[in-house]
Amino acid sequence: MATTKKKKAAPKTKKAASKELTAEEIRHADEREVGVGRAGDIPRENLMDWYRQMVLIRKFEQSCSEQYQLGKIGGFLHLYIGQEAIAVGSIAARGANDHVITAYRDHGHALAVGSETGPVMAELMGKVTGVSGGRGGSMHLCDVPRRFWGGYAVVGGHVPLGAGIALAEQYKGTDGAVLCYMGDGSTNIGYFHESLNLAKVWNLPVVWIVENNQYGMGTAVDRASATPEMVTKASGYDMEAHVVDGMSVCDVYWKTTDALKRVRAGEGPQFLEMITYRFEGHSMGDPLRYRSKEEVVKWRDDDPIGVIERRLIEQENCTQEELDAIDDQVEVEMAAAVKFADESPEPGLDTLYDHIFVEN
């Protein structure tokens, strides 16, 4: 498990880089860009909150792993460790009417929209107090009041749903847009191509966010995709596309903010490829035969929590004590979440037929 207390000696961070890095440059960057050009514009309290959210997601996932090993979580369990900056930075950029929908690696998105840790953990344990009443499980979290339309377990299946949710906003004439997240692997399924095409033809208010974590299960991107650069896929649909440093919460925030601005200016659907890495296996019990230890170690140097931590310490006069206090508070919250889930009842067997139809 990655730890959040990564102390690198004399970290150096480049400031105010104005040019946009390519995906390849981001993958091989020695120094993590923080904020790419506009880092200084973000208030310290926001940075602190993003740090807290990322640590919360990290600890939540570590706790899931433990609960899984204890046999309290069943089915498939996909951890978001390594990708925290993406959900946190992009959801921080969303406006009051914007929506979120994603695939099955969805714990980070749920927590970033503000779903409480207790009901999310309860869902993973199949409890009636879970966000989906124990009917969904890890891959099917939702929080409709917070405009989070769920995690979806069929690769690509939610992508046209995202287009449809955007269509409804456009139809109703609101300024709402959709952040539709997906993995690199999903860019190879027909749903992806049909949905991008439709979104462009109808000028739908949607930002497609590809979380390129370098693998779909055990298949490296360049072994599955005709082009390893996800952004180039957008050009086939005449869509503006940018590469984002998915390890930098600030870069994620700004690029998403800009994309949403363009959507609201009527410029149509936008595409962001966020370069990141899945630190753990695809799901629990992944033998990890498809990548080297060295590769994982290299990426762990770019731990998104380490990046924001360095930024806070170097540029915001943040002390280690302040960060530790946040970590401790998160630990307390997680312990309470697990306790809540543990103590919650399972759904009654007499509820099997509930919610098949709205009108029975």
Place this chain on the structure above:
Amino acid sequence: MRQALSDALREEMLRDENVFIMGEEIGVWGGTYAVTRGFYDEFGERRVRDTPISEMAIGGAAAGAAMNGLRPVAEFMTINFAFVAFDAIINHAAKVHYMFNGNIKCPVVFRAPGGGGRQLGATHSHTPDVIFAHFPGLRVVSPATPYDAKGMLKSAIRSDDPVMFIEHATLYQERGEVPEEEYLVPLDKSDKKRDGSDVTIVTYAQGLPVSMEAADKLSKEGIEVEIIDLRSLQPLDLSLALESFKKTNKAVVVEEGHGTYGIGAEIVAQIQEHAFDYLDAPIKRVAQKQAPLPYARELEQSALINPDRVVAAVKEVL
């Protein structure tokens, strides 16, 4: 029936601003089967949305729009192409309400013309209704008369559940009485279409005119059949069929789809479960033969249901 469907759509679009239609060639072209002719000029391209040839996106985007408060009526050019959208329909539209514990509703209508008998060959002639009806969470209906078509389409659009609305293309020509005033037909009730005392025929959609014609022939020989039109396949309402069977003690099930694992199989199973003591003869199934539908006219016809096959089945159970 074409006009009845068209009227239902128009009335619902006029009644509710959130109702809109989308699909391939439904707008400028006027609809492959002309159900939406004139809609593009009347309602404009915001509410009459021509789509690219993208069934996965049609199914998924219609479901997504429904989840977020609209009432889309998405048309598949034919039900054969809905196979491409099967995941969007079954894994998404039909699952979100349950999977998310009632937090998400998906009031989408998928309209899909289908059926065989028009020499369209093996890929364009399916009557796959039973496949869609297999899964909980999706309402599956298929009307046989203009009256039912109009009333059921209006109910489907107003329903908060996803509805697969299957139209047998041959029935577009069907004529029948449709009242001037507004009415609705429930989505989950079967209907008795003919009174009789000798044999019960359970059928729906294209099976209805075929069975009616058979009933006329049988009547001339003094055999009176009672015909129950299921109208809905999911949920399945067998109350009238069972009531009739308890009177006649004999039944024939008529469906246009393939017989193997078909709707008839389900109905026979339920009749023997619920009315075993009333059973006087083995129940017969009349269905499409277990071969892909060929192009050649007579060969295709030989695989489909027809009144003579129904007459023969009725005589066998008598």
